[in-house]
Amino acid sequence: ILNVEQSPQSLHVQEGDSTNFTCSFPSSNFYALHWYRWETAKSPEALFVMTLNGDEKKKGRISATLNTKEGYSYLYIKGSQPEDSATYLCAFLYGGSQGNLIFGKGTKLSVKP
Amino acid sequence: DAGITQSPRYKITETGRQVTLMCHQTWSHSYMFWYRQDLGHGLRLIYYSAAADITDKGEVPDGYVVSRSKTENFPLTLESATRSQTSVYFCASRGGNTIYEQYFGPGTRLTVT
Numbered sequence: 001i002l003n004v005e006q007s008p009q010s011l012h013v014q015e016g017d018s019t020n021f022t023c024s025f026p027s028s029n030f031y032a033l034h035w036y037r038w039e040t041a042k043s044p045e046a047l048f049v050m051t052l053n054g055d056e057k058k059k060g061r062i063s064a065t066l067n068t069k070e071g072y073s074y075l076y077i078k079g080s081q082p083e084d085s086a087t088y089l090c091a092f093l094y095g096g097s098q099g100n101l102i103f104g105k106g107t108k109l110s111v112k113p
Numbered sequence: 114d115a116g117i118t119q120s121p122r123y124k125i126t127e128t129g130r131q132v133t134l135m136c137h138q139t140w141s142h143s144y145m146f147w148y149r150q151d152l153g154h155g156l157r158l159i160y161y162s163a164a165a166d167i168t169d170k171g172e173v174p175d176g177y178v179v180s181r182s183k184t185e186n187f188p189l190t191l192e193s194a195t196r197s198q199t200s201v202y203f204c205a206s207r208g209g210n211t212i213y214e215q216y217f218g219p220g221t222r223l224t225v226t
Contacts, residue, residue, distance in 0.1 A: 034214070034215065042219070043203060043217035043218060043219050043220055044156075044203075044217045045217070046214035046215065046216070049213070049214055089155070089156070091215075098144075098163070100146070100158055100161055100171065101158075101215065102158075103148075103155050103156040103157075104155065105153075105154070105155040106155060
């Protein structure tokens with residue numbers, strides 16, 4: 001069974017703090033890694049799709065890096081705001097370029113004003 | 114409106130009843146998915162479909178049936194609902210390649226009493 005591990009499970013930060021969390025995935029047969037943002041009572045929304053070793057993606061204050069050789073990706077949030085509070089999911093593509101995503105259990109971020 | 118919709122949004126049913134959850138997308142995405150969200154497990158894939166009339170099992174298919182006679186619809190049927198199927202169900206769709214983001218519907222909260 002393939003495992004996608006995310007750490008930490010939860011994180012509490014103050015407004016203005018910068019933070020980061022980790023997604024670990026199998027390093028063999030890599031095709032793509034997805035990041036999603038999931039607010040409570042809503043559905044997951046795509047943040048990034050990363051395909052190349054060394055990829056860096058950025059959307060506003062959120063960025064992500066990818067290391068396919070060692071099997072990890074970092075998500076960074078600069079200057080956290082209360083509206084960044086959500087669960088951040090990563091998902092590893094399994095089964096080839098047209099395969100399915102295996103999701104980690106997420107990192108739940110709470111940002112206090 | 115374009116997008117992915119699910120109906121009903123909330124459903125309470127009794128053990129042993131048949132229930133069908135509907136999913137409709139307007140992008141003509143080839144791939145569609147059904148996930149369930151449970152505490153401690155994150156998102157788990159129930160069934161997926163690569164195209165009309167092509168479906169396949171995911172991680173937790175037992176007790177569920179799907180069909181895909183049209184590209185835009187992907188209904189999920191619980192043939193004889195059990196309490197263990199109480200969950201939030203998310204439908205998702207994706208274009209034909211993993212570099213494409215996966216889009217999630219708003220979810221259906223199902224309670225089996």
